[in-house]
Amino acid sequence: MDIVIKLSQFLLSLSLLIILHELGHFIPAKLFKTRVEKFYLFFDVKYSLLKKKIGETEYGIGWLPLGGYVKISGMIDESMDKEQMALPPQPWEFRSKPAWQRLIIMLGGVTVNFILAFIIYIGMAFAYGDMFIANVDLKDGLLIDNPAMQKAGFQTGDKIISIDGEKVIKFDNDMNMKIIMAKQVLIERNGVEQAVKMPVDFVDQLSKLEKGPLVSIRMPFVIGTIPEESLNKALQPKDIIVALNGQKTKYFDEAKTILANSKNKTISATVLRDQKEIQVPVVVNKEGKLVVQQGGYSIESLEKLGYYKVSKQEFGFFESIPVGIEKGKDQLVGYGKQLKMIFNPETKAYKQVGGFAAIFNIFPNTWSWEVFWNITALLSIMLGVMNLLPIPALDGGHVMFLLYEIISGKKPSDKFLENAQMVGFVLLITLLLFANGNDIYKAIVGK
Known part of the structure; x- marks a missing residue:
């Protein structure tokens, strides 16, 4: 039953993100009178699970759950439809539209991803509020039981004052991620403040040593x-x-x-x-x-016993908007920092890049709408950022060539775009194999 709940959350979140991302391409394409031949959830390699043609567009569900797509007429994409591209351009085709319209169509998917994430965070602020323990109320410091943290120089009882110069106001789930990406953490130990310089390869150390939260509240x-x-x-x-x-x-x-x-x-x-x-x-x-x-013991019970003072903020609808936007901004900046670490060989963070199994394992075995929406919002940001990478097979690659065309006034030839798409496709497959290969390796060695 646990695996069914986990799988249901994974598929629901993935399907929602794919459909809305592709809808972000579909709507501006239709607004600019560009023909959309297919709109698919998952890939329909050789055959489809479901399909129905409405007007000029075939809507369907494929059998391979590795993403989804919209096939836009006259566009060099993963379909590599060379026969269509060999014919004279038609008014309804993507290639016949002005560059600025094509740019909006290509940016539609990632725009929806970012907007969705911010809407979810605003909704969560309104629905759930914010429950936390103020950092000043952690009188006896935090539990540091993680071997990698201890090796870096932390001890149980340490109070974390600031992370990379940013003062810590409250203890919440984001603190662990901020520490992972930090260069320096200021702590207070026995009344004395001292700086702990984080190891460059801290992420790699975390993967090799015993797993567990970096910091947590001390429990009775x-x-x-x-x-x-x-x-x-x-x-x-x-x-x-x-x-x-x-x-x-x-x-x-x-x-x-x-x-x-x-x-x-x-x-x-x-x-x-x-x-x-x-x-x-x-x-x-x-x-x-x-x-x-x-x-x-629940946090509320610990409060009654005098261990901690729990603070809870509730927000009205309009109050939720800046709170959700700030949360979305923090997650967006945080994911950007993660990517920077991954592309820095010194951190060895690339070893922790995961594929679909890693995403699947993020979801819990029990159903919680709060957790589900939080994960979905984060995945939406990840999907948006990844699609903006300047790889020809991704939206970011198309955007890169369109910006070149707008700035220079010269449109790359169809042959060049076909070759670039092929190179990008090979690169993308390599990245997918690497990420999912990491998942398999971790499953085998147990890390």
Whole structure:
């Protein structure tokens, strides 16, 4: 059932993005009276799953879910329809239209992608608001359990003051991505501020070492379930361990350290049960563990227990607009930085480039509209940026040649465009093979 939910989200998001992207080409083409021969979700190599011709356009669904396309008459594209291009230009063809109209048609897809992302972020701000923990309220710092972070010089209890000079106002999911792309992070440790210079190949280190969040809030030691083989039957689910051997353990990481130093011993534990503190003996095994499964508490419950102060902002419709635009801008800039890292060999970030499996794995096993729309908005930005790359087989390649034509007044020959399209197509296939090859390699080696 989990895989069905995950696959459903993946296909729904992908289909939505493809249809709207191609609609971005379709609408201006129709406005400029340019004939559109096909409008397809997925590729119809040899045959289609569904198809229906309405007017001059065939609408359909292909069997190969690697994208989609609109086939515009008189345009040198992936169809490589040389027979049509050999005939005299017709008034309804793409090649007969003024350069400025052709430019608008080619920019339509990525324009829709960017507009869609901003609309989603505005809608999410209005529907869900913003729940977060203010950075100043993280009195005891953050949990740094990631080996790559520890190797870079971070420790549990560090407070992150700024990332690349930008002051950190709140703790949220974006902090991890900002750290990945950072050159320098300013932290406060034991009341003293110090700068941590991030390794150039930090992304590569993350892939090689144990996975996990870079930073997270420190959580109490909450008992979840107690397995049959556990000797700690004195503990109960939902107990919170607040002290071990007389030493206070506000957080799980503090309890973990004490347990590691108490192997093969029976020690005293103070637990919070039904809002009362009681003493119980606990048995620590040879590995320094209690053999219990850790439970969890919601942020709201932790607030009631006095661990954190949770802030929530709600926005009216008009208030949501600048909030959503700012969120979209941050994600767009952030993805641009990621691409810059990928094309910098020193970072070795190219090793982490993923294909369809990587996108599939972004989606969770449980259905959440908030998560779904957040991922869809990010993918829409990624699709828009990737399509703007100056590769002839992509929209950006067509835009590059059209700008040349507008500036110089000279139109590249059809033969040149055909050859450029072929080179771009080979380059694009190479990139797809590399990205999806990375997915296969990671699946095999488990990284």
